[in-house]
Amino acid sequence: MTAAVALRHEVFCVEQGVPEWEELDGRDQEGIHLVAVADDRLLGTCRLVHFGRTIQFSRLAVRADARRQGIATALLALADEEARELGAKRLVLHAQTYALKLYENAGYRPRGRAFVEAGIEHVAMEKTVG
Numbered sequence: 001m002t003a004a005v006a007l008r009h010e011v012f013c014v015e016q017g018v019p020e021w022e023e024l025d026g027r028d029q030e031g032i033h034l035v036a037v038a039d040d041r042l043l044g045t046c047r048l049v050h051f052g053r054t055i056q057f058s059r060l061a062v063r064a065d066a067r068r069q070g071i072a073t074a075l076l077a078l079a080d081e082e083a084r085e086l087g088a089k090r091l092v093l094h095a096q097t098y099a100l101k102l103y104e105n106a107g108y109r110p111r112g113r114a115f116v117e118a119g120i121e122h123v124a125m126e127k128t129v130g
C-alpha cells in the first residue's frame, strides 16, 4: 500500500502536476488496490471503490520505465475479474483523454463530453461487467 501510494505520488503529482490533496482523496482505506510486481519492485497500481453495484476504477499508474508492456492492460483485466467476483454490474472511470484507446481496448465506452479534472482533460467511461 505504501509503495502503491508512493508510485501514485511520483506519477500523478511529480510527473503530471496533480496537487497532492487531490491525489490523496481520503478513499484509499475503502478501496481495493491492485498492483503489478516484478522482482520485488512495484511497477503499476490501480484502485477499485464500490458504490453499490457500481465500481469506480481510478488511480491507474505505471512506472515510467515499465510502460507500453501491457501492465495497465493487465490491471484492467484483473479489475474485471475482481468486479465479477464482487457481483458488480458496472465499472466506471474518468480517463485522461490521451489514454482513451487503452480503455476502449479494455471494453470501456465514453459517456458525455470531455471535462477538466485536476487540471487534465478527462472523459467519463463505463463498461458493463460481463
Ligand SMILES: CC(C)(COP(=O)(O)OP(=O)(O)OC[C@H]1O[C@@H](n2cnc3c(N)ncnc32)[C@H](O)[C@@H]1OP(=O)(O)O)[C@@H](O)C(=O)NCCC(=O)NCCS
Pocket: 011, 012, 060, 061, 062, 063, 066, 067, 068, 069, 070, 071, 072, 073, 074, 094, 095, 096, 098, 099, 101, 102, 103, 105
Ligand atoms: C496510461 C498508463 C497507465 C498506461 O500504462 P501502460 O502499462 O504503458 O499501458 P499498456 O502497455 O497496457 O498500453 C496498452 C495500450 O494503451 C494505449 N496507450 C498506452 N499508453 C499510451 C500513451 N501514452 N499514449 C497513447 N496511447 C497509449 C496504446 O493503445 C497501448 O497499446 P500499444 O502499446 O500497443 O500502442 C501509463 O502511461 C501511465 O501511468 N501514465 C501516467 C498516469 C496516467 O495517465 N494514468 C491514467 C489516468 S486515466
